[in-house]
Amino acid sequence: xxxxxxxxxxxxxxxxxxxxxxxxxxxxxxxxxxxxxxxxxxxxxxxxxxxxxxxxxxxxxxxxxxxxxxxxxxxxxxxxxxxxxxxxxxxxxxxxxxxxxxxxxxxxxxxxxxxxxxxxxxxxxxxxxxxxxxxxxxxxxxxxxxxxxxxxxxxxxxxxxxxxxxxxxxxxxxxxxxxxxxxxxxxxxxxxxxxxxxxxxxxxxxxxxxxxxxxxxxxxxxxxxxxxxxxxxxxxxxxxxxxxxxxxxxxxxxxxxxxxxxxxxxxxxxxxxxxxxxxxxxxxxxxxxxxxxxxxxxxxxxxxxxxxxxxxxxxxxxxxxxxxxxxxxxxxxxxxxxxxxxxxxxxxxxxxxxxxxxxxxxxxxxxxxxxxxxxxxxxxxxxxxxxxxxxxxxxxxx
Numbered sequence: 419x420x421x422x423x424x425x426x427x428x429x430x431x432x433x434x435x436x437x438x439x440x441x442x443x444x445x446x447x448x449x450x451x452x453x454x455x456x457x458x459x460x461x462x463x464x465x466x467x468x469x470x471x472x473x474x475x476x477x478x479x480x481x482x483x484x485x486x487x488x489x490x491x492x493x494x495x496x497x498x499x500x501x502x503x504x505x506x507x508x509x510x511x512x513x514x515x516x517x518x519x520x521x522x523x524x525x526x527x528x529x530x531x532x533x534x535x536x537x538x539x540x541x542x543x544x545x546x547x548x549x550x551x552x553x554x555x556x557x558x559x560x561x562x563x564x565x566x567x568x569x570x571x572x573x574x575x576x577x578x579x580x581x582x583x584x585x586x587x588x589x590x591x592x593x594x595x596x597x598x599x600x601x602x603x604x605x606x607x608x609x610x611x612x613x614x615x616x617x618x619x620x621x622x623x624x625x626x627x628x629x630x631x632x633x634x635x636x637x638x639x640x641x642x643x644x645x646x647x648x649x650x651x652x653x654x655x656x657x658x659x660x661x662x663x664x665x666x667x668x669x670x671x672x673x674x675x676x677x678x679x680x681x682x683x684x685x686x687x688x689x690x691x692x693x694x695x696x697x698x699x700x701x702x703x704x705x706x707x708x709x710x711x712x713x714x715x716x717x718x719x720x721x722x723x724x725x726x727x728x729x730x731x732x733x734x735x736x737x738x739x740x741x742x743x744x745x746x747x748x749x750x751x752x753x754x755x756x757x758x759x760x761x762x763x764x765x766x767x768x769x770x771x772x773x774x775x776x777x778x779x780x781x782x783x784x785x786x787x788x789x790x791x792x793x794x795x796x797x798x799x800x801x802x803x804x805x806x807x808x809x810x811x812x813x814x815x816x
Contacts, residue, residue, distance in 0.1 A: 643803065
């Protein structure tokens with residue numbers, strides 16, 4: 419049994435890889451969407467976007483169960499169990515004959531991924547709290563951002579060599595790294611005496627405590643709208659590069675650049691969060707994004723810019739949308755878990771599940787509203803971040 423606590427750098431790197439499993443499962447699929455559309459849904463190519471949102475939906479559903487299970491069974495068991503479900507679903511998706519079967523497998527794959535996603539946050543909360551937790555998550559996000567940068571490139575190489583179905587086998591190889599790391603190196607962070615019974619009265623009591631805490635609820639709602647902006651952008655990005663700007667072939671390279679540039683948000687957040695606080699950084703980020711998205715929507719609708727400049731402006735705006743995640747999501751998670759650390763698994767599950775599921779319900783129609791231009795997306799991001807900004811203004815405390 420592993421008993422020695424990891425050094426902070428190794429701990430951060432391991433958490434980053436657990437986070438990155440989610441990013442790789444989404445971003446590596448993006449170059450495959452045109453081929454999936456042509457093979458499985460040629461009559462309605464926009465439906466291929468559901469490959470992204472179905473995974474996120476499953477992740478949101480699984481998140482509701484993963485946290486309470488980890489509060490009762492321990493963090494490592496639930497993360498590894500989720501990894502097993504993820505692996506089986508990846509194999510099913512690899513052999514799926516129809517889009518509907520792929521989507522069903524992606525939902526189950528997302529349910530499995532919820533274990534590493536939400537329980538890793540509870541694991542961090544077991545060892546750190548408050549601004550220090552936000553700092554740890556920010557450092558993990560710095561490493562995590564390298565994965566979205568290379569995932570589409572890796573996906574495109576796999577597709578070129580073995581076809582789009584081989585992407586799902588790539589998921590198995592990638593998932594093995596953090597799961598083996600966790601198994602061999604990380605001690606269990608929730609001792610048996612701190613675990614909660616897995617029974618309905620205990621679960622309902624913990625759920626009631628989470629949903630009656632105003633800070634937790636507002637942080638969860640703000641997270642919902644930030645997630646919706648991110649998922650909507652992810653769903654539409656490949657189509658915008660392909661249809662609007664005729665740059666499908668170079669999409670993986672542009673996406674890598676966008677991911678690397680937006681990764682600076684985690685560096686900024688890790689540098690400033692202890693000094694300025696989570697609330698100020700979240701509010702400032704959302705306020706700026708409202709203005710940027712409004713300006714970009716007007717520019718895109720006007721059609722006044724030459725194509726090359728228009729494309730440059732779009733890339734810049736996309737970078738800022740992805741930067742919102744690095745400057746808000748880790749901080750919102752820390753805010754939500756701070757007052758309920760004794761039930762961190764339940765709190766992470768409830769907030770993560772509700773935020774993700776509702777965000778998918780918003781993001782899916784936003785992605786399907788694609789009309790050949792980025793205008794619907796820009797308007798949607800503007801509205802979503804404006805609601806998030808308003809929520810932060812009514813959050814209690816300083």
